[in-house]
Amino acid sequence: MKIDLHNHSYYSDGVLSPAEVVDLAKNQGCDVFALTDHDTTDGLVEAQQQADEINLQLIHGVEVSAMWNNMTIHIVGLNVDIENKTLQAGLKQHQEFRQIRAEKIARGLGGVGIFNALEKVKLVAKTPMITRTHFAQMLVQEGVCKDMRSVFKRFLTGKKPGGVGGKWAEFDEVISWIHAAGGKAVLAHPLRYRMTNTKIKRLLSHLSGAGLDGVEVVTGSSSSDEITLVSQWAKEFDLSASIGSDYHGWPNQRVQIGHLQDMPNVNKTIWSDWSWLN
Numbered sequence: 001m002k003i004d005l006h007n008h009s010y011y012s013d014g015v016l017s018p019a020e021v022v023d024l025a026k027n028q029g030c031d032v033f034a035l036t037d038h039d040t041t042d043g044l045v046e047a048q049q050q051a052d053e054i055n056l057q058l059i060h061g062v063e064v065s066a067m068w069n070n071m072t073i074h075i076v077g078l079n080v081d082i083e084n085k086t087l088q089a090g091l092k093q094h095q096e097f098r099q100i101r102a103e104k105i106a107r108g109l110g111g112v113g114i115f116n117a118l119e120k121v122k123l124v125a126k127t128p129m130i131t132r133t134h135f136a137q138m139l140v141q142e143g144v145c146k147d148m149r150s151v152f153k154r155f156l157t158g159k160k161p162g163g164v165g166g167k168w169a170e171f172d173e174v175i176s177w178i179h180a181a182g183g184k185a186v187l188a189h190p191l192r193y194r195m196t197n198t199k200i201k202r203l204l205s206h207l208s209g210a211g212l213d214g215v216e217v218v219t220g221s222s223s224s225d226e227i228t229l230v231s232q233w234a235k236e237f238d239l240s241a242s243i244g245s246d247y248h249g250w251p252n253q254r255v256q257i258g259h260l261q262d263m264p265n266v267n268k269t270i271w272s273d274w275s276w277l278n
């Protein structure tokens with residue numbers, strides 16, 4: 001069974017519409033697929049219509065930013081009830097923060113001579129959600145930087161002109177929103193946080209103490225060694241293993257939907273509790 005539980009559409013910082021992402025997942029041979037846009041479930045209505053149309057098993061997901069130890073991490077909620085009021089109230093807080101952050105980034109960029117950044121970035125984003133990736137895309141389009149990576153380095157982090165500190169909800173709160181909506185909370189891409197292995201283990205220990213259900217053992221960019229390492233951590237902290245490409249559809253992204261290494265031997269997968277699936 002081909003499963004991919006982490007993907008983005010243009011409802012956050014992906015390129016394709018939800019229907020296009022669903023079509024692509026089907027074409028790539030996925031049997032089970034989750035749309036997990038950043039801090040919004042709005043794309044899932046369209047995704048579900050298309051999934052019904054072409055008979056693909058769609059998991060309702062969301063990737064929620066969270067604070068741990070003053071650092072931003074990503075927690076994926078899987079199989080959530082998108083009507084749940086607690087979850088939606090939490091996501092609304094984050095959407096409002098993103099709005100304020102976009103205005104601050106634009107002001108910062110204005111200070112170094114890049115004017116009308118907010119108006120320009122709105123033309124890049126296809127929905128009201130403006131992410132830092134949209135700013136990066138806009139600055140590449142404008143010829144200010146050669147690629148998105150250099151935009152982040154020059155403008156969007158730390159004390160740089162468009163650097164705005166993240167103030168998302170704390171990790172335990174985010175996990176509780178996901179659980180309130182009946183979902184499973186999974187730590188996304190554990191090796192992408194620029195933390196030492198000792199620190200990631202401390203993160204996993206804190207999060208599992210707060211009720212985290214799983215961790216992404218296989219991601220679209222994982223090496224075999226990384227998969228082995230994270231699968232050991234999953235066992236050590238009694239977390240279910242998840243798998244997801246983190247597909248965005250950016251032109252320079254090598255990651256493809258459903259192109260994932262095999263899940264190694266794990267104690268438990270995150271979908272083993274979904275009886276309708278097994």
Ligand SMILES: [Zn+2]
Pocket residue numbers: 063074188189
């Ligand atoms: Zn992420």
Ligand SMILES: [Zn+2]
Pocket residue numbers: 006007008063188246
């Ligand atoms: Zn993601």
